Amino acid sequence: MRLMNLKHDSQMLQSTSFPTDIASVDRVTRNNRPPYVRCDTPFHMQRPYSACWLCGQWHFVLFCPYRRHVCQQCNRMGHKGSQCRQSTQGFRVRLQSNVVFTTTSDIVHRRKYTTIHIENHQVTLQIDTASDITIISSLIWITLGKLPYKQTHRVAKNASGHQIPLLGRGRVKETNVALHKTVYGRGSYMHNLVDGDHWTIMVPESGENRAAFFVDLGAVYELSSIHLYGQRKTFEDRIGLNVPFSVFTWANYTPICDMDLQYPWNLVKGGLKFTRNGEKLVLPGPMTAQYIILMMDRRNPGTRVKTLVMSEIEAFGRKIRDAYVPSTPRFGSWIRNKFGATLAEKLKMGAQSWSYFKTNRIFNPHQPEDLTTTELQMAIKQIIDNYGEYFAHNAPCDWKPYIIANSTLTAMLNYNNVILSQRDENITRLPAFSRIMGDVHPKANPNSYSVTLKVTAKSNFFPVGAYAKAGEAFRYRVEGLSPQALNDSRIRVNPQTDSVYEHQKKLTRWPMMTSNRVLQVQDSFTSPVGGVITLQLPANCNITIRLENVYRYAWFDIRNPQSIRDWSKEQLKYQYVPFTMVMGDRLISMFETSTIMEMNKENMLFSVNYFDNVVKMMHNYRGTDFQSAPYLGFVIDEQPYYGWGHSGWPGEPMMGNKQFGRFFQDMNMIKSGESIGITHEIGHNLQPNMVTFINGVEVTSNIFIPLVHSFLLNISAYEFGVTPGLGDEDMKQLVKDWNGNRYIGVQLAYYNILGHYFSHGLVGNALTTVFADGVQWTNEKEKVNYWVKLISLEAGYDLVPFHQLWHFPIDQKTKNATQHLPCFFPDDQLTKQVPTQVNRILKQYGKSCSRRRPKVVQFKGDLMHGVNSVDKQFIFLRG
Numbered sequence: 001m002r003l004m005n006l007k008h009d010s011q012m013l014q015s016t017s018f019p020t021d022i023a024s025v026d027r028v029t030r031n032n033r034p035p036y037v038r039c040d041t042p043f044h045m046q047r048p049y050s051a052c053w054l055c056g057q058w059h060f061v062l063f064c065p066y067r068r069h070v071c072q073q074c075n076r077m078g079h080k081g082s083q084c085r086q087s088t089q090g091f092r093v094r095l096q097s098n099v100v101f102t103t104t105s106d107i108v109h110r111r112k113y114t115t116i117h118i119e120n121h122q123v124t125l126q127i128d129t130a131s132d133i134t135i136i137s138s139l140i141w142i143t144l145g146k147l148p149y150k151q152t153h154r155v156a157k158n159a160s161g162h163q164i165p166l167l168g169r170g171r172v173k174e175t176n177v178a179l180h181k182t183v184y185g186r187g188s189y190m191h192n193l194v195d196g197d198h199w200t201i202m203v204p205e206s207g208e209n210r211a212a213f214f215v216d217l218g219a220v221y222e223l224s225s226i227h228l229y230g231q232r233k234t235f236e237d238r239i240g241l242n243v244p245f246s247v248f249t250w251a252n253y254t255p256i257c258d259m260d261l262q263y264p265w266n267l268v269k270g271g272l273k274f275t276r277n278g279e280k281l282v283l284p285g286p287m288t289a290q291y292i293i294l295m296m297d298r299r300n301p302g303t304r305v306k307t308l309v310m311s312e313i314e315a316f317g318r319k320i321r322d323a324y325v326p327s328t329p330r331f332g333s334w335i336r337n338k339f340g341a342t343l344a345e346k347l348k349m350g351a352q353s354w355s356y357f358k359t360n361r362i363f364n365p366h367q368p369e370d371l372t373t374t375e376l377q378m379a380i381k382q383i384i385d386n387y388g389e390y391f392a393h394n395a396p397c398d399w400k401p402y403i404i405a406n407s408t409l410t411a412m413l414n415y416n417n418v419i420l421s422q423r424d425e426n427i428t429r430l431p432a433f434s435r436i437m438g439d440v441h442p443k444a445n446p447n448s449y450s451v452t453l454k455v456t457a458k459s460n461f462f463p464v465g466a467y468a469k470a471g472e473a474f475r476y477r478v479e480g481l482s483p484q485a486l487n488d489s490r491i492r493v494n495p496q497t498d499s500v501y502e503h504q505k506k507l508t509r510w511p512m513m514t515s516n517r518v519l520q521v522q523d524s525f526t527s528p529v530g531g532v533i534t535l536q537l538p539a540n541c542n543i544t545i546r547l548e549n550v551y552r553y554a555w556f557d558i559r560n561p562q563s564i565r566d567w568s569k570e571q572l573k574y575q576y577v578p579f580t581m582v583m584g585d586r587l588i589s590m591f592e593t594s595t596i597m598e599m600n601k602e603n604m605l606f607s608v609n610y611f612d613n614v615v616k617m618m619h620n621y622r623g624t625d626f627q628s629a630p631y632l633g634f635v636i637d638e639q640p641y642y643g644w645g646h647s648g649w650p651g652e653p654m655m656g657n658k659q660f661g662r663f664f665q666d667m668n669m670i671k672s673g674e675s676i677g678i679t680h681e682i683g684h685n686l687q688p689n690m691v692t693f694i695n696g697v698e699v700t701s702n703i704f705i706p707l708v709h710s711f712l713l714n715i716s717a718y719e720f721g722v723t724p725g726l727g728d729e730d731m732k733q734l735v736k737d738w739n740g741n742r743y744i745g746v747q748l749a750y751y752n753i754l755g756h757y758f759s760h761g762l763v764g765n766a767l768t769t770v771f772a773d774g775v776q777w778t779n780e781k782e783k784v785n786y787w788v789k790l791i792s793l794e795a796g797y798d799l800v801p802f803h804q805l806w807h808f809p810i811d812q813k814t815k816n817a818t819q820h821l822p823c824f825f826p827d828d829q830l831t832k833q834v835p836t837q838v839n840r841i842l843k844q845y846g847k848s849c850s851r852r853r854p855k856v857v858q859f860k861g862d863l864m865h866g867v868n869s870v871d872k873q874f875i876f877l878r879g
Helices: 004-014 138-143 190-194 256-262 343-352 354-359 374-393 406-420 483-487 561-565 567-573 593-597 601-622 658-665 667-672 677-685 705-712 728-738 748-758 761-773 780-795 800-806 812-818 835-845
Strands: 025-029 097-101 113-118 121-126 182-184 212-230 245-250 266-272 280-296 310-322 447-455 459-468 474-479 490-493 515-518 522-525 531-537 541-552 579-583 587-592 632-637 654-657 875-878
Touching (some): 266 280, 343 354, 374 406, 447 531, 459 490, 459 632, 459 875, 515 522, 567 601, 587 658, 601 658, 632 658, 654 658, 658 677, 728 748, 748 761, 761 780, 780 800, 800 812
Antiparallel strands (some): 113 121, 212 280, 212 310, 447 541, 459 531, 474 522, 474 541, 490 531
């Protein structure tokens, strides 16, 4: 874009017969004569002492092309219009600084163009820095969609004085190429970053090891500038200001979920901050980018990062090329599945034919085969070579979930198994592992040491204080374990054992993430995923295992007083792995290291001891022995098998998504009773299934929560208005159920009401009897009548009429067994809301019922057995 009445001027300058040469870029002062300098160079290489008074350019007047130019202001010959003195009467000479450029004639002849986006259209225009207005041709105006314009009275002339006809004037905007593009990153309202509205905000997560988020422009651009907008208002309790952050760009093709592996990206500018609401930061180009990446600065892995709050990112520039997208494989033709084919043969067919690979399940978990043969490993390498780029591009993670589809699921499962089946030391890592699991920090150093375990009870997930880096081999050697014990033992990398595709519609991680092998006397082990190393060991065995080239995490063992005393030292020394396991007395847990690093010794001790006590108290309440029971485990996972978490498969740890970390870390949540997530899953593990009624799977898992709140946290429980169980919404639902006309099971309110009137002892004594009897019922009616009879006899009251409020299917045999007991039917704020039902039930009963508070039932067991005490240490880290 250029001012057309300067075109002739430019041509005159370009056609001068005197060649000028590159001099320099100087800042000079007009009318300040420089000191005399002797110069031995030819005259045409010298610079004049002042700018030309005919045109203002930096050359001698002798060579000015405007000496014969007719001024358009005064119609006199010999100067340029901008230098005309007649138009500036009263003009006084002032000192003025100017930046002056002199160039050689061959550079002047090179006209410069730029391609920019105007109103979402790409337009190439000539650059002219002297232009005051922008003139576009009617052809470009049509290309832009005939943008609306207004009549103009402005006159534009060319250098010859001829008027240029103008159609009109209007405003156009250079296109923001980041508008409505995809934002990747974990946080709230992330899409607001590119919605074009400077009043909306986005709040990224700041707790990750590399707290970054980025905009995918969808193509590669040469950007002229990036505009960043801070928050317009404060978001809840998060300040969002004075948060140091850095801006990067990246132009090379990279799978979205592997973006972390490319760090450090190309730094645009670091140490940026928004210091006030509504602030705008402009980062000038040029810069080549497909991705604009923002990262909240972290000094070291253990440092808490402040949360950056922003409203918008804008980017301006021209498109260079489309983004690269790997194509779907086209290898081979259709191959019919061969009956009885070995795993190696199936893998070969899968490598030769994409159609075969995506339609036939190659691996059979129920028929494991030897994975170490050369033939099989060669077939695996061929599959990775053929399909690796495709699966890297389509790998699942939280930034880019995989939507389950019948057309691609088999291929995803096959490739997942292929990667996990590699047996060489140099292997291909699972795509997206760095986003799903995280990677070992570059500052970490590998360790070699020994671990001795003196095991009395079996477990599938004993920790050894070590983390395996993805794609990097570690070695081990076992001492002091019999051959028979070796056969019953396994070594596993990453205890995230869930297979997640059966109950999910989209995946944020691969279906399988665990590497599991039989323990050998000595071996090397390379995991394509990485993770915490655990051992599966039988009961009553002693083992010493030497580990080499592993990465330590901070070790906390509540049975080891030295580990508690050294906790702060361990935190400083071993903070560089993504996950850390914590050894409790009855609960072994794994959390993100970032969660653990924020907990001091006192908080660690309180939290670990609290959840150990939860396990012990639940066992005590139901009359079972926690000391002879298997260890419980709890593991944080990117995506559990079902929902937010679950109670684990037999012998395997409980699972919870990454949000469960706060239930362990936040002391206020624990002490206030809000941290019920882990307690709920422990309750599922110890659930009394024998007396869990219809629709009660999520009910009897929670009957322990009021108990531990009351006795471990000194929080009010079993009272009207108290959650969980008897909050306002719970009581409304209870009255609604009573007003119904059919049996649908019970909610937690039922058990809390029994605790309200009879104390915790009633249900606890009944559960102790249930587990002691080992009862098993074939149908709901048998279960109901067993329970109603048991609870009435234990309370010392006939509670049949009261249970009829829930429409329990109680038979005559149960009524006969309890009729000798005095009747109790509460008269309270709840039963007063259903007078019709109460009167009907009491009338049918025929005998009087006490409406006064009954006698309290004392718990027969020792609820506090083992609480706040630990057993002897059995895991020893040496060297």
